[in-house]
Amino acid sequence: MVEDVATQPIEGLFQLQQSYFATGKTRPLIEREMTLKKLQTLIDEHENDILLALKKDLNKSETEAYMTEIAIIKDEIKHLLKNFKKWAKPKKVKTALTHFGTKGVQVPEPYGTTLVIAPWNYPFQLAVSPMLGAIAAGNTVILKPSELTPNLSAVLVKIVNPHFDSGFLHVVEGGVEETQQLLEQKFDYIFFTGSVPVGKIVMEAASKHLTPVTLELGGKSPCIVHHDVDLSLAAKRVAFGKLTNVGQTCIAPDYLYVHKSIKDDFILELQKAIHRFYGVNPIQNETYGKIVNERHFNRVKSYLKDGKILFGGNVDQTLHKIEPTLISPDRLDSPVMQEEIFGPVLPILEYESIDEVIDFVNGRPKPLALYLFTKDAELQKRITTTISYGGGCINDTLMHIATPYLPFGGVGESGMGNYHGKNSFSTFSHYKSVLKQTNLFDFSFRYPNAKNGLKIIKKLMG
Structure with a gap:
């Protein structure tokens, strides 16, 4: 059931997303796949709405709007659907000589509750693209589109809010006040696209909770x-x-x-x-x-x-x-x-x-x-x-x-972090290192007072 949070404060929405993530519903790969396919269908169904909104907000021609906003997103969804299950598998690493008998793996896991703040210049592409990466990686998402493109923002609400549990995906409209309220919450990851001055504000807010960020900024190219x-x-x-x-x-x-x-x-x-x-x-x-x-x-x-x-x-x-x-x-x-x-x-x-x-x-x-x-x-x-x-x-x-x-x-003042394709999945994933130790034998030289322990350690690690 899709829960209505239209009258719920932002803090309540954030807590709802935390609770939803805690249930584990976002983690199964089949659920991620179904969500991506559902969004794929919804975008197809609302294609004319997207084109009309981009025309009203930015006077984008149909050709330019489709090429720079919709086509890129369609291609991104196809690429994620084809590959994200492979990316989600634990990855084996080599075994060091000092760790003979062990098996090491990197396990990608979702960060949790994520915030995507989108700009106005490509208000569909730059809102949906990072959201797709967050979904593929198993996170919940609150999406904040720009108030400067209100028609497209309304279409995003129509695509997302009635069709998904708000604890999972939800679009929050509004201006500076709503963005500030969102930044006060203790998100697990924040993805921001916009100007350098606002990027600094986002990073400062994130630093209060030590929240990791991706900043897609700009500069003079x-x-x-x-x-x-x-x-x-x-x-x-x-x-x-x-x-x-x-x-x-x-x-x-x-x-x-x-x-x-x-x-x-x-x-x-x-x-x-x-x-x-x-x-x-x-x-x-x-x-x-x-x-x-x-x-x-x-x-x-x-x-x-x-x-x-x-x-x-x-x-x-x-x-x-x-x-x-x-x-x-x-x-x-x-x-x-x-x-x-x-x-x-x-x-x-x-x-x-x-x-x-x-x-x-x-x-x-x-x-x-x-x-x-x-x-x-x-x-x-x-x-x-x-x-x-x-x-x-x-x-x-x-x-x-x-x-x-x-x-x-970007790099330096033009931003930090990156996305698209596998990098979107990686951006919204924490790679957990796990070492599986054998019980068949033990290296006694590593323990205190072991006979010839230092000599062996120097030989292996010196």
């Missing part, structure tokens, strides 16, 4: 275009990465470093790509997205003052739309070069020596993503080995996030 690229193809892929969800993507290229010898030509190719994608008047194009709300619109619009506009720059306050804009920054310490843009404004810098780029990127907080366009294998190796970043692509943008076989996550 560089994109480097070397002189040996196919200009048209590279421009098309850069524009795709920057303008998907009108730049409201945590791994979007945040600024562009282009080799001086091709800078002007590359800017022309970027303009052509933008026109091919959205026409000569993107603001009036119904498939071109909008900035999520007034506050974020004004924030992104303010960056247009931070340099010379090379292309674009038009805005529509009523529609919350900003034209794809290429800008040459006035200063490297201007807001457009210091803050994560999260919008369709792309600062362009030039370089002659790749050393300039490496020094510049390494002198800033570690980015969530990095993109490099070049055919030079040595340069590819140099960038990937000398710059620390969460993940990225060579000769493409964004696509590393779409495979369940690559872990996704």
Whole structure:
């Protein structure tokens, strides 16, 4: 029976989830499988609702919404269903010489009650994906979607709350107050996706209970275009990465470093790509997205003052739309070069020596993503080995996030921990070490006052 907690305070919901986990109902693999399949069916049944909500909240086109939100989740469910039982098996480890006669295993076990706090920019994908990992690992989940995308939040409630015991899965709507109340509870694991400042608040709250966390944050992700690229193809892929969800993507290229010898030509190719994608008047194009709300619109619009506009720059306050804009920054310490843009404004810098780029990127907080366009294998190796970043692509943008076989996550200020595929299962699992000792014989040298004990120990372990 699905228990109604609509009028129940958050503390009561949390206690209900603790009690539910204590029953052991989430642990059987068959129960996890049934839950994943049930969610799979519910998502299929509510696909049109999801698409409509994304259109209302973010003006996402059906193609973009399906590709970046629904398709990724469907693929993730299939991957989990195919593999999670294998991942859940205890894993044997090698036996050390000093432990002859023993058997060692790592046993994955669920943490318990987990909290997933989701952002507004990909409000379906980034809410459901970590929840799936938590379920596959055998946990209960309270999901807190963003209040900035209320239509999608309501769809998540419709998919989850009427169909699952609230002690197992439950969506909590609301704003800052509800999030603060949730963070006061002693969860066994917290998974947060959002901004760096809020990530620090989440980590501080978690520290009071020593709750482990995964933080999927952001930062200024560089994109480097070397002189040996196919200009048209590279421009098309850069524009795709920057303008998907009108730049409201945590791994979007945040600024562009282009080799001086091709800078002007590359800017022309970027303009052509933008026109091919959205026409000569993107603001009036119904498939071109909008900035999520007034506050974020004004924030992104303010960056247009931070340099010379090379292309674009038009805005529509009523529609919350900003034209794809290429800008040459006035200063490297201007807001457009210091803050994560999260919008369709792309600062362009030039370089002659790749050393300039490496020094510049390494002198800033570690980015969530990095993109490099070049055919030079040595340069590819140099960038990937000398710059620390969460993940990225060579000769493409964004696509590393779409495979369940690559872990996704940040480093330093761009986040900690990772997920997708097996890494989602591992993130929400504690790997318990268990040593099974034999009773057939005993090593007497390990005990106090054993004859020649020290000599034997030095021989075995010295």
